[in-house]
Amino acid sequence: MADNGSILVTGAAGKLGAVGRTVTGLLLDRGLRVRAMVRREDDRAASLRAAGAEVVVGDLLEPADVYRVVSGCRRVYFGMSVSAGYLEASVTMAAVTREIGVDALVNMSQMTVSQMSIQNTTPSPQQRQHWLSEQAFAWSGLPVVTIRPTVFLEGFFLPLTGSSVRDRGRIELPFGRGKTNPVSTADVARVVAAVLAEPSSNLGPHLGRIYELTGARSQDIYEIAREYSDALNREITYSDIPPEDWERELKRAGLPEHLTHHLVTMAALNRAGRYDRMTDGVERLTGRPAMSVREFVSHHADEFGGRRA
Ligand SMILES: NC(=O)c1ccc[n+]([C@@H]2O[C@H](COP(=O)([O-])OP(=O)(O)OC[C@H]3O[C@@H](n4cnc5c(N)ncnc54)[C@H](OP(=O)(O)O)[C@@H]3O)[C@@H](O)[C@H]2O)c1
Numbered sequence: 001m002a003d004n005g006s007i008l009v010t011g012a013a014g015k016l017g018a019v020g021r022t023v024t025g026l027l028l029d030r031g032l033r034v035r036a037m038v039r040r041e042d043d044r045a046a047s048l049r050a051a052g053a054e055v056v057v058g059d060l061l062e063p064a065d066v067y068r069v070v071s072g073c074r075r076v077y078f079g080m081s082v083s084a085g086y087l088e089a090s091v092t093m094a095a096v097t098r099e100i101g102v103d104a105l106v107n108m109s110q111m112t113v114s115q116m117s118i119q120n121t122t123p124s125p126q127q128r129q130h131w132l133s134e135q136a137f138a139w140s141g142l143p144v145v146t147i148r149p150t151v152f153l154e155g156f157f158l159p160l161t162g163s164s165v166r167d168r169g170r171i172e173l174p175f176g177r178g179k180t181n182p183v184s185t186a187d188v189a190r191v192v193a194a195v196l197a198e199p200s201s202n203l204g205p206h207l208g209r210i211y212e213l214t215g216a217r218s219q220d221i222y223e224i225a226r227e228y229s230d231a232l233n234r235e236i237t238y239s240d241i242p243p244e245d246w247e248r249e250l251k252r253a254g255l256p257e258h259l260t261h262h263l264v265t266m267a268a269l270n271r272a273g274r275y276d277r278m279t280d281g282v283e284r285l286t287g288r289p290a291m292s293v294r295e296f297v298s299h300h301a302d303e304f305g306g307r308r309a
Helices: 019-029 043-051 063-070 086-100 111-115 125-140 152-170 185-196 202-204 220-233 243-252 257-271 282-284 292-298
Strands: 006-009 034-038 054-057 074-076 104-108 145-147 172-175 212-213 238-241
Touching: 006 019, 006 054, 019 034, 019 043, 019 074, 019 185, 034 043, 034 074, 054 243, 063 074, 063 086, 063 220, 074 086, 074 145, 074 185, 074 292, 086 104, 086 125, 086 202, 111 125, 111 145, 111 212, 125 145, 152 172, 152 185, 172 220, 185 282, 212 282, 220 238, 220 292, 243 257
Parallel strands: 006 034, 006 074, 034 054, 074 104, 104 145, 145 212, 172 238
Antiparallel strands: none
């Protein structure tokens, strides 16, 4: 396919990790034509348009919308919020892109899928749906590139430790002594953009590949708390709270059941050491090492209550 068609980015408005939003900006910076799919017209849509994207409104659960937004695009980034309809949206995207034809589909997944099989799943409905979505994309025969990041700094650590660090100087999570190696979505987006921006002549080696992405260092939350302390120049401690208390808090905050179930599973997997991961995917694909927790917290110091002078 020609190199001059548009690249479709779904989930482009961005809510938690905002991978789609960051990918949109990176592709526009490279002078590429981007069609940014959003769910509704709002300020985020307006700023995407102001940045130079062609903004299209649609629902990833509506096949006719997906057909309309994919038509005329040569490549696709597919990602959306953790939600109960994820598998349906994935299969809809597979059916539509098969019908229309694209030269690459970059599919957002999760690194836990690397540990899953028919005999060995997890209780998270999101992880099960990613596992099944990957199967469906594989059966489709589409030119798929699979992105499997571990837990996000922006999409997990910022929203779920920000207020306790701000208010009490504590990371409160039920992660035991399990190690984890969170990745920044800024790095994940750089990987996605690097693949989507490849000229057709260089795309081949990416197709069918799975890119597992972690941050810079696998460490337990006591060590992560030290990185927060260094970044904020004040003592941040880790409080290993009971899983039931955390689940109650998530429910009290009104999180959807699908997301709560997913987060509770993540915590259990963390306690079991299943997030103790290390890959060089970010550096290999982008030429730059992954962001450390300390760097991330420094960049977002205000959201964590500020850095002491
Ligand atoms: N959070 C983590 O730690 C983590 C780790 C590894 C992998 N992942 C994966 O990363 C993905 C999430 O990425 P992200 O954090 O960048 O997403 P995000 O910032 O939450 O953005 C996703 C966007 O999808 C849009 N969306 C949701 N449902 C839609 C629908 N039916 N039709 C059209 N658009 C829809 C949302 O629109 P609105 O904003 O308008 O609602 C939102 O802007 C998921 O696949 C997740 O499993 C997450």
